[in-house]
Amino acid sequence: MKILIKIAYDGTAYCGYQVQPNGVTVQQRLNEAAEAVFGYPCDIVGCSRTDSGVHALEFCATVSKKSQESLQTSIPIERIPLAMSAHLPTDISVYDAVWVSDAFHARYDVKEKEYLYRIYNRSVRSPFEERRSCHLPKHFSDRDLARMQEAAKCFVGEHDFSSYMAQGSKITDCIRTITESEVTREGDVILYRVRANGFLYHMVRILAGTLVAVGEGKLSPNDIPSVTEARNRTLAGITMPPEGLYLHRVIYPEHCLRLDWEGRS
Amino acid sequence: MKILIKIAYDGTAYCGYQVQPNGVTVQQRLNEAAEAVFGYPCDIVGCSRTDSGVHALEFCATVSKKSQESLQTSIPIERIPLAMSAHLPTDISVYDAVWVSDAFHARYDVKEKEYLYRIYNRSVRSPFEERRSCHLPKHFSDRDLARMQEAAKCFVGEHDFSSYMAQGSKITDCIRTITESEVTREGDVILYRVRANGFLYHMVRILAGTLVAVGEGKLSPNDIPSVTEARNRTLAGITMPPEGLYLHRVIYPEHCLRLDWEGRS
Numbered sequence: 001m002k003i004l005i006k007i008a009y010d011g012t013a014y015c016g017y018q019v020q021p022n023g024v025t026v027q028q029r030l031n032e033a034a035e036a037v038f039g040y041p042c043d044i045v046g047c048s049r050t051d052s053g054v055h056a057l058e059f060c061a062t063v064s065k066k067s068q069e070s071l072q073t074s075i076p077i078e079r080i081p082l083a084m085s086a087h088l089p090t091d092i093s094v095y096d097a098v099w100v101s102d103a104f105h106a107r108y109d110v111k112e113k114e115y116l117y118r119i120y121n122r123s124v125r126s127p128f129e130e131r132r133s134c135h136l137p138k139h140f141s142d143r144d145l146a147r148m149q150e151a152a153k154c155f156v157g158e159h160d161f162s163s164y165m166a167q168g169s170k171i172t173d174c175i176r177t178i179t180e181s182e183v184t185r186e187g188d189v190i191l192y193r194v195r196a197n198g199f200l201y202h203m204v205r206i207l208a209g210t211l212v213a214v215g216e217g218k219l220s221p222n223d224i225p226s227v228t229e230a231r232n233r234t235l236a237g238i239t240m241p242p243e244g245l246y247l248h249r250v251i252y253p254e255h256c257l258r259l260d261w262e263g264r265s
Numbered sequence: 266m267k268i269l270i271k272i273a274y275d276g277t278a279y280c281g282y283q284v285q286p287n288g289v290t291v292q293q294r295l296n297e298a299a300e301a302v303f304g305y306p307c308d309i310v311g312c313s314r315t316d317s318g319v320h321a322l323e324f325c326a327t328v329s330k331k332s333q334e335s336l337q338t339s340i341p342i343e344r345i346p347l348a349m350s351a352h353l354p355t356d357i358s359v360y361d362a363v364w365v366s367d368a369f370h371a372r373y374d375v376k377e378k379e380y381l382y383r384i385y386n387r388s389v390r391s392p393f394e395e396r397r398s399c400h401l402p403k404h405f406s407d408r409d410l411a412r413m414q415e416a417a418k419c420f421v422g423e424h425d426f427s428s429y430m431a432q433g434s435k436i437t438d439c440i441r442t443i444t445e446s447e448v449t450r451e452g453d454v455i456l457y458r459v460r461a462n463g464f465l466y467h468m469v470r471i472l473a474g475t476l477v478a479v480g481e482g483k484l485s486p487n488d489i490p491s492v493t494e495a496r497n498r499t500l501a502g503i504t505m506p507p508e509g510l511y512l513h514r515v516i517y518p519e520h521c522l523r524l525d526w527e528g529r530s
Binding site for chain 1: 273275346355357359360387388389391392393397
């Protein structure tokens, strides 16, 4: 069996999630914590690869014994979050843990993921939003916001999202299904929430940049379908900076989380 | 005339608000920014002295020319927040500025101040609450919370608050009037909000510590009036740590903010 852990992290100090030769990553810190808790080297498989500076409110990963599927431990599962968190820096926290079958795969079994993009929309910076959101000083009016909301709806559905993928990516199948895409405002914060069965490289940051272009009047909501159809990165908005991006939810099919599940669909 | 500025700051990196011989303070950073913007040394008078690690969502201070009441500048008042913020580190932000009369005093003219005390109530830490709240891992039930809410109400009114003042303070008149005192919960955050015409040294942190003692069952809401009447610091709760404390609002009488106001009541 493996342990599926849920993690939150402030990505500011890390070169992204995945282990890299140059620079500290979240995965490296999880590896160290797992070895300290279980007493032997572990394999950590994450649900996703977040970029440098990107945050996670819910990131899922499995822990197994290195080069083996099964992990053994005498620590009760409900104590794992505190035990691992005790060996992690304060910007990474394990808050949940459950046993899953050896057949479970933290990345391949993901059904849907949800991201948030957070914009701080006020003329001056806030000390409390620093590195936690993207600061856009020019005020978006209610009318601007309504146009962004209308544009966000146009992303919903099954589309080829090549226009919203970073250039240079080797991915060729760019068809994804967005099931939720909405813009809300609370006080000085504008929040873009998007859920899909998968995302291309930089896709959420480019979708958010395209919505900002709509808010700024550089694009109209009516332009969105043709930007999507053109499959041309240069027609979409800019890639927004990483500090506004949060992995918010990771959804697995119910049967994958059942312990008696040994097959794979 | 003087300029009244409104400031937000994350107090983590500072030895409190007021200038000190050892360690960097918020006031020192404001002094440097004001001199950079106005071109001459300035006097900064703050509304309060926050302790090391304490935050402010709204802190008020006046800027005047050093050793003189009046300040002259060709910069339009509406540009002052951005101009000063440009010379401040990212954990301090000036977000509003108005002209006030020379007779205005940022500290003596305060009518009421409101503080928030933020408790993160979850078994594991959150990376996003680190140094922004006090972490209490033991869960407060709805019943515990109701008792804290009942206790908070007992602080309202004119009382001698000696029981809630740090020992060693030289203040002798400990009578203050609390006008609002309430505990709310939103998700994993418990928030204590308290407004008064003045606060004694460490008073909000001790009031919050007393409410936590009530939540933990060490005190009953019915004990609060007698704890207050005893004027005995040892009967109240602990002094909560600074990272949960936020100066939230500073209220001046309307007439003090009028430019034609030259008297003092």
